Amino acid sequence: MPNPDPHVQIARKLQSMETAKVELVRQVAEVLHAIQRGSEREMTQTLGGVVAVTYFLAHQLGLSFTAVDRAAAEGLPRSLLVDAVDVADFETIQRHLGTTR
Known part of the structure; x- marks a missing residue:
């Protein structure tokens, strides 16, 4: 059963957003590495990761x-x-x- 304490919920949401921000930066770095390697498969996967994390972060922010x-x-x-x-x-x-x- 989830904790109904609003302070705990806010803290979890903030932690989730911080994790998503770090992951977004990591994904962008992976895109740059994939471009350097020239692998179409890696470029597609890493760019897809950037898009997915962007949507996740947007959702976390209520957008x-x-x-x-x-x-x-x-x-x-x-x-x-x-x-x-x-x-x-x-x-x-x-x-x-x-x-x-």
Whole structure:
């Protein structure tokens, strides 16, 4: 039976969020290592891990998955959009996420 003490529940939630933040940083480091190794399988797995931890953290923070998806579609840094190919890639991501600008 879960402990109904609100202080314990808050402490557990904070611990869970701290663990998720550390895992997110670890996953990003793993993505960079996978890119260095050039393994498509590892890159896919580690990028998937980043996405999964991001959704987990969003849930822990009480954020809507839809809002996170919308922010992802709109949030690609413009500094990455150097040429027409980058813009086309960005538009592909937006379509994938089901949003339009």
